[in-house]
Amino acid sequence: MTDRQLHLGVILTGAGGPGRPKTWLYDDLPLDSSVNVDWYIELSQLAEKGKLDLVFIVDSQFITPNSPPHYLNRLEPFTLLAALAVSTKNIGLVGTATTSYNDPFNLARRFASLDNISHGRAGWNVVTSGDSGTAGNYGRDEHYDYDTRYGRAHEAIEVIQGLWDSYEDDAFPRDRATGQFFDPSKQHALNHEGTYFPKVVGPLNIQRSEQGWPVIFQAGDSDQGRDLGAALGEGIFTHGESFEKTKAFRTDLRSRAEAKGRDADSVIILPGVRFFIGDTDEEARALEQRANDMNWDFDRAQAEFGRAFGWHDFSQYDPEAPFPDVREIATLAWKTQADEVTDTALREGLTLRQTVERFAAPRRGHFVGTAQHVADLIEEWFTGEATDGFNIYVEQPAQFRRFVEEVVPILQQKGIFRTEYEASTLRGNLGLPIPANRYTAAREASREHAAIS
């Protein structure tokens, strides 16, 4: 653990994500940032200058007029990430995709293509979709229940990893002297038969990349979600509310992974956090205060607060009356979040207004201060084993520039962050192994077996 290294990602949600509806007002953001590929390229190149591990693209497929600005109008992750792939050299490219409303074969192809285009820098953030309304965009009356959602996710990842192994690494000799392009014995159909995906034959029509498979990230907080991450996740995206909560999450995730027979160090926990950096701690606090004030509007917050409950309209209730327990409508949405909100409100006897304020108002964050102070806090969380790194929400590009130019060098001096990329692949930079191709491994195992017996 002595050479444990910090890992950093950057989340680009230009115009403003959940709870930050006024981000687009910052005048160092292009007005159309959420659909402006040049802006994404510029910020990704800045992140690469800071030697960050990865760019992280969140996603959703269902909107209402109350959705945050960035969600209303955004680029689809694969098209965006491929554009970033040819505009950057070393940084990882992680895209969010749901297993609830995509065919495994299509997902396998797209991530493998992104992985080839970027020469081994692709990652997949596996989600199951919390917006119950998403179902209606894909021909379904209702979203899947939790067991089905996570059952699909688990099976989909295994199918997709199987498809990624369709070709062994030496399947394409491409030898002009002998005239042999392809070795058919190195192409393998998967012939999957399963529960949620009864039939996926294969083979996939694309080779593995320099890193073998894209890196699997996972985001989802329920018991089923944590088990999925523990079973198959290599990176976990989570909340970064406090040192204690994040540490508890990491400890839980690691012990679940170990219970499944995995090395806990092969699961990297990245909480999403916001940074405010000033010349003095006071200046940074003032920047944060301004951002929080700017983004606070009770009606709007209440509308967006309804999202966890399947975009339930809470404006129909008296804001001064006790918080209404309507959690059963969240069963097909963000149940984990809705339960936590409801339990807290009932336990503490909160009104609707107080509950919205507690959960939907911008809060004071931890990573606020001078570059030195922020770097010290990062070190504290990292060496205190609350986290393996951070996924940084970019709000003001100027603030992210300060992070890259002022905080990163201090982390480098502290010896906890790289001064150069270790590798040209995302796996290489995250310190994750390249998965062996299963057919090659099986052949080698049987050869060894034959040699022994």
Add this chain to the structure above:
Amino acid sequence: MTDRQLHLGVILTGAGGPGRPKTWLYDDLPLDSSVNVDWYIELSQLAEKGKLDLVFIVDSQFITPNSPPHYLNRLEPFTLLAALAVSTKNIGLVGTATTSYNDPFNLARRFASLDNISHGRAGWNVVTSGDSGTAGNYGRDEHYDYDTRYGRAHEAIEVIQGLWDSYEDDAFPRDRATGQFFDPSKQHALNHEGTYFPKVVGPLNIQRSEQGWPVIFQAGDSDQGRDLGAALGEGIFTHGESFEKTKAFRTDLRSRAEAKGRDADSVIILPGVRFFIGDTDEEARALEQRANDMNWDFDRAQAEFGRAFGWHDFSQYDPEAPFPDVREIATLAWKTQADEVTDTALREGLTLRQTVERFAAPRRGHFVGTAQHVADLIEEWFTGEATDGFNIYVEQPAQFRRFVEEVVPILQQKGIFRTEYEASTLRGNLGLPIPANRYTAAREASREHAAIS
């Protein structure tokens, strides 16, 4: 019709497409061209230097060990095209996608994102998948029959065009002075209820591009396929076997379009052709002969010939016996092609070997000769109204360079091809109108109606 302009596309199938299994032997191709994004970028930039209208990416999702080299191992169209979008400025980017194994919502999003990233240069080549085995990669035991395939395609295009109109063009005022990012009255759910796609609610979470909607291309030769192209196609990809056949196809397609109340000039026919250019006609013929010899191998050709019949194994029959009529197995594959092959073989009493030779051996093409000769032939086909342009199969990059550097200038001198891009959008360069947003149009119509009454 006096200012009718020629339209040119380029089809990039690096390592070798159907019937051209040895293309990868050309030493001016990188060995990994089919998965080499830099090669695609280089060729697209060359095409752009030649002021070509578009890059055309074909696709498939099912392979066998007998698939052509390019098909075995290729980049997925959306990831590839997005990489090309940020590497080029004016050229159109047309991707093939099947409506048989994609959700309309996902297709709508990806094409709209590509259209935004490229600032209005996206096109969609709508296909229904001829490889019956594709079904097995998407959980189905069998491919759809023709009526279902084309019924889905028709409905999918209409759903997708509906989703593309989710936002009116002035939906995002993004006015920092007033604080208004978004005008909710300009966001529209589609609420589609249909036959093949029972429920697609919307809205789509991305704005229209500079060209309104991506351009709809179509490729499919059956009666149902032609009707789809005539109803909704703006560009049609077809075969370029001979002047007469291509002209007959164009005449048929135009009259079908007119029968549906459309302006036939708004449907652009682009046959796929191969060019061989030499300093003399003899040199060009020799180049073609070399390519044809190199690509001819009876066993391999017979294996690939089986593709139209759902990859039927014809090696089980005596090659010297009469061609076996097994067309019923092609019902869920390339029925149109299988029927033509079988009818011809039976009518002319061909053996299996003769049939494979007739349909799968590389043939002598038409566009072979000096740059001047080739340009004259292009003019002849164009002014003779056999075609509106061509989709050029690139084999040797050096040959495509000669096309750009030698043939294009002659076409420009003839006054049938642009010397500069007319527009920054694909619609602009193809001379196609920008579709009005349906909700804006309806509002304007009702306003006019109110003013009149």
